[in-house]
Amino acid sequence: MTARDAAEAEAFLAAHPEIRQIEAFLTDPSGVQRGKILRPEELAGAYRHGRPLPCSILSLDITGADVEETGLVWDEGDSDRDCRPVPGTLTLAPWLDTPTAQLVLTSYEKDGTPTDADPRHAVARIKAALEAAGLFPVVAIELEFYLVDREAMLAGRPRPPSGKTGFRQSQLQAYLLQDLEDFSPFLDEVYRGAEVMGLPARTLISEYAPGQFEIVLGHQTDALRAADDAVLFKRLVKGVAERHGYVATFMAKPYAAWSGSGMHVHASLADSAGSNLFAGEGEANSLLKFAIGGLLATMGESIAMFAPNANSYRRFRRNSYAPVGPAWGIDNRSVPVRVTAGPPASRHLEQRVAGADANPYIALATVLAGMLEGIEKQLDPGAPIIGNGYEQIEPSLPASWPDALAAAGASDFLPRRLGERFVEVYLAIKRAESERFFAEIPDLDYSLYLRLA
Incomplete structure (x- = not known):
């Protein structure tokens, strides 16, 4: 130091x-x-x-x-x-x-x-590789989360909490301002805390389920700082929730009937002067297209990095705002890689694969690595999806934790870009955790099979 x-x-x-x-x-x-x-x-x-x-x-x-x-x-x-x-x-x-x-x-x-197994160094490695090529990532991480009633959670039956009015929302009601008002004491404290901590907390949204929210973090020209922001933000949200008698969870799929929570990575590349290299109209930017091509080509083998837990795979369903197969589109949320709308100078991509339960360092490192892979190999992403991607995309991503771990274990891309030792440690942890998880007998097994099997 x-x-x-x-x-x-x-x-x-x-x-x-x-x-x-x-x-x-x-x-x-x-x-x-x-x-x-x-x-x-x-x-x-x-x-x-x-x-x-x-x-x-x-x-x-x-x-x-x-x-x-x-x-x-x-x-x-x-x-x-x-x-x-x-x-x-x-x-x-x-x-x-x-x-x-x-x-x-x-x-x-x-x-x-650097210790190879430290996830923060995985971001540093790929950031250095991009910068060596004259490409400087500009990144923002967007996190969805649920507030859960504390007493219900302790009883093992999570449900949405009631806000300051005492009303407990049970309908989807996406983007409902009244929900934001009901939970304003909690949300106001989150924003005050973010200001004190120097976190760029921006737009607030009531998401697509009762008790689900999203707060957008502003773009950072330092990719490591963007990942640090996400980690610090999660700590802030959880801490403030406890003060208000709630539990905040970034679990990927806490409710079977309602939408999962994602971690959306917004990224562009700048030159050494800070000019956006993805800027331009429509599909014309070849650098942007190659970056997308890399994300699509590496998506299947990378799912274990974006979906680190057994519960993560409950989120991947049709018509769920979560991916089922590699695809991209322009201002289209039915595909996993979205090129955003807005002024050409602000053009960037949004990778929508990771769950909110993913490690921000690992998710970001894997996204940046996929972008670099596509740029170096000039990978063509094909034509963008127009309309409902779920009707056009063939489900092809690993649909279970063991399948995703097997795909990552067979990958050449992940160890080459993120570090061989890092990937070895990460997969060893997740394989052991998966084996422990599937060795447990859940209550559902008894309900379905104990008498009738």
Whole structure:
């Protein structure tokens, strides 16, 4: 770390003498934040020397269980890694009663090289590859989430909560302003928290189900910062929801009858002067088309990165705003890759495949990698879909978790672009987690088969 980076800590504590603790964390491959709580007097040292965390922290599945197949547990003696602060991410955690700051960490080996299994470094790798080609990604991540009644969730039967009026919505009512008004105390606090944290929270939408919302994060010229924003935003939403007596979930499909929650990645490429290389009318831009071609060509083998859990695959249904096969269109939400409408200078693509449960670093790295693949190989995406894509696209994406993991395991693209060791660790975690999941006997099995089989 540089003296300038360390000065960030000193300036922050001088501006916030009330701070009593700092939550310092990294995001593991499953998308969970794990780390330590530091005292203010420890912060300067963390910037100067980093903080040690055991290497097994990057081997954990969604339950927090070690996955020995990663080689990051006993094979390494569970030795420490040097986790360093990410400059610009030291901010307040405004939802906590104890005055608290938070700080994003990223992991390095003892020789100073990036830890291969850290998902944040996967973004850094592909960002560096793009920039070496004179292509600078401009990115925004858009997240959908549900608010759930806390008591119902504790009882194992999630349902939408009631807002300030006491009314509990049970209808779809997409884009209903009244829903935004009913939940305004929660939503207002989210926006206030985002301002305090420096997050570019923008448009708010009541989505296509009771208790489902979307808040759009503004574009960032630093792709790593866009992924950091998404991680910090999810923490903010969950923390504020708890204060209001709700549970906020980014689970891909919490209700069978209602729409799933997606993570939409908006991306364009700029030149070194900041000019949008995707700008132009309609389909004329060849760079944009090649980027789309890469996303379509790599979509099947990448599904395991966009859909990391068993529940993720319940979202992929026809007429659901979630994909069933590779396709693209112009201002068309029935396809997984959408070229947005608007002024030609703002032209960008929206990749709509990932669920809200995906790790933002991994999802973004995979999208950028697909774009670069298409550009380098000049992959033609074919003609855009016009009209209802669900009536024209043949379902061809992996429809189950085991199938998606098998496709990713057979991929040449993923390890080549994201890092061989990173993909090896990620797939080891998800294979072990999948095996554990399918070894459990759910209540539905007893209901269907116990008496009649």
